[in-house]
Amino acid sequence: PCPPGVGPLGPHPLDPRKESDVLRRAFMTGGPAALAAPARGDAPARTPRRVGEPEAAAIEDAVRRIRAFDDRFGADGLYTRAAQPLRTAYALLDAGTHRPAVTGRLHRGAGELAISVGWLAHDSGRYPDARSYYAEALATARVAEDRALEAHAFCNLAFLARDTGRPREAVRAAQAGQGAARGLASPRLLSLLALREAGGWAGLGDRVACESALLRAQSLFGQGPTSADPEWMSFYGEAELEGLEAQCWAALGDPRRAAEHARRAVALQDPHFTRNIALFTAELAGDLADGRHPEEAAAVGNRALDLLRQVRSGRIRAMLDGAAGALHPHRSTPAVAEFLARHRAPGLPA
The missing domain is CATH 1.10.10 (Arc Repressor Mutant, subunit A)
Structure with missing residues (x-):
C-alpha cells in the first residue's frame, strides 16, 4: 500500500508530471505551517516560534513521500521541487527545541531528507549536487552521533562514488x-x-x-x-541483491553472468518498484548487447523504453544510451534498427 497522501495508482497510473505536482502540494501543505509555504528562490524558510513533534513528523512524512514517488516514477520529476522542504527542515533544526527527543528526530529527519534530495540529484545525473547533499547528511549524522544515519549517508556516498x-x-x-x-x-x-x-x-x-x-x-x-x-531499506530485497550483483559482473567484464543476474532481478522485482524494474531491464539490455545477443538486447531495450513512459531517470536513460551504443554495429539487423530508431525518437524522457 502507498503511504498516506500518495494515492494508489492501480492499472491507470497518473501522468508522472501530474503526480509530481500532486505530491509536491501534498508534502508542502500536508504538515504544519513550517513546511507549508514554499519560499521563492533561495528565500530563508520561515519557522514557528516553537518547534516540536508536529514539525518533526512533517519532515519524516516529507521523506516518505519523496521515497514513494521515486519508487514509482524516478527522480527527474521531483528534484527541482524538493530543495525547499530541506531548507525548511534545517531552519527548524537551527531554531532548536528544549526537548532532546524532538532534537534527535529533527536531526535524523533533516539528515534523511538531505539523503533523499541527494538521491533525487544522483538519479537525475546531477552528481555534484548529490555529493553535496550526502555530505550534508553525513555532517548531520556526526553532530547528532546517529550511527544509523551515518551508515545511510556512507551507503549513498559509496554508490555515488561508484557511479x-x-x-x-x-x-x-x-x-x-x-x-x-x-x-x-x-x-x-x-x-x-x-x-x-x-x-x-x-x-x-x-x-x-x-x-x-x-x-x-x-x-x-x-x-x-x-x-x-531501517525504514529506507524497503527497496532492498532479493531483486536488488541480484541487480547489484549483475552490475558488479558487468564492471568486471563478464556480461554472461551479469545478464543471468539482471534477468533474475527483473523477474523478482516487486511491481510497486516501477523505477527499479526499468533500471534492471535497462541493465539486462546492456548486458545482452555486450554479450553479443543483439536481437534479444533490442527486445529488452524496447521494454525498457516502454517503462520510460512512466519513469523519469537520467541514470536509466544513460544505461539505455550505453546499450544503444553497443548495438550500433548491429544496426542492419531489423530488430536492432527498430530499437535504435525508438531510442533516437524525440519526446523520450531524458
Missing part, C-alpha cells in the same frame, strides 16, 4: 558505512553495504575482493530481515 568513476572512494565509503552499522542489529543493512563495497572492487577490477564482498552480502542477506532494519 562517478571513483571506485576506491566507493570501497572506503562502504567500509566506513559497515563500521557505522555494526551494532545496529541489521544484517540486511550490512549486506547492502557489502554490495556497495563489491561495486567499488569491481570498478577497480579486483575480482577476488569483489567476490569476497558479494559472498559476504549474500550471507548477511540470508540471515533475513529484523525489526532493526
Whole structure:
C-alpha cells in the first residue's frame, strides 16, 4: 500500500508530471505551517516560534513521500521541487527545541531528507549536487552521533562514488558505512553495504575482493530481515541483491553472468518498484548487447523504453544510451534498427 497522501495508482497510473505536482502540494501543505509555504528562490524558510513533534513528523512524512514517488516514477520529476522542504527542515533544526527527543528526530529527519534530495540529484545525473547533499547528511549524522544515519549517508556516498568513476572512494565509503552499522542489529543493512563495497572492487577490477564482498552480502542477506532494519531499506530485497550483483559482473567484464543476474532481478522485482524494474531491464539490455545477443538486447531495450513512459531517470536513460551504443554495429539487423530508431525518437524522457 502507498503511504498516506500518495494515492494508489492501480492499472491507470497518473501522468508522472501530474503526480509530481500532486505530491509536491501534498508534502508542502500536508504538515504544519513550517513546511507549508514554499519560499521563492533561495528565500530563508520561515519557522514557528516553537518547534516540536508536529514539525518533526512533517519532515519524516516529507521523506516518505519523496521515497514513494521515486519508487514509482524516478527522480527527474521531483528534484527541482524538493530543495525547499530541506531548507525548511534545517531552519527548524537551527531554531532548536528544549526537548532532546524532538532534537534527535529533527536531526535524523533533516539528515534523511538531505539523503533523499541527494538521491533525487544522483538519479537525475546531477552528481555534484548529490555529493553535496550526502555530505550534508553525513555532517548531520556526526553532530547528532546517529550511527544509523551515518551508515545511510556512507551507503549513498559509496554508490555515488561508484557511479562517478571513483571506485576506491566507493570501497572506503562502504567500509566506513559497515563500521557505522555494526551494532545496529541489521544484517540486511550490512549486506547492502557489502554490495556497495563489491561495486567499488569491481570498478577497480579486483575480482577476488569483489567476490569476497558479494559472498559476504549474500550471507548477511540470508540471515533475513529484523525489526532493526531501517525504514529506507524497503527497496532492498532479493531483486536488488541480484541487480547489484549483475552490475558488479558487468564492471568486471563478464556480461554472461551479469545478464543471468539482471534477468533474475527483473523477474523478482516487486511491481510497486516501477523505477527499479526499468533500471534492471535497462541493465539486462546492456548486458545482452555486450554479450553479443543483439536481437534479444533490442527486445529488452524496447521494454525498457516502454517503462520510460512512466519513469523519469537520467541514470536509466544513460544505461539505455550505453546499450544503444553497443548495438550500433548491429544496426542492419531489423530488430536492432527498430530499437535504435525508438531510442533516437524525440519526446523520450531524458
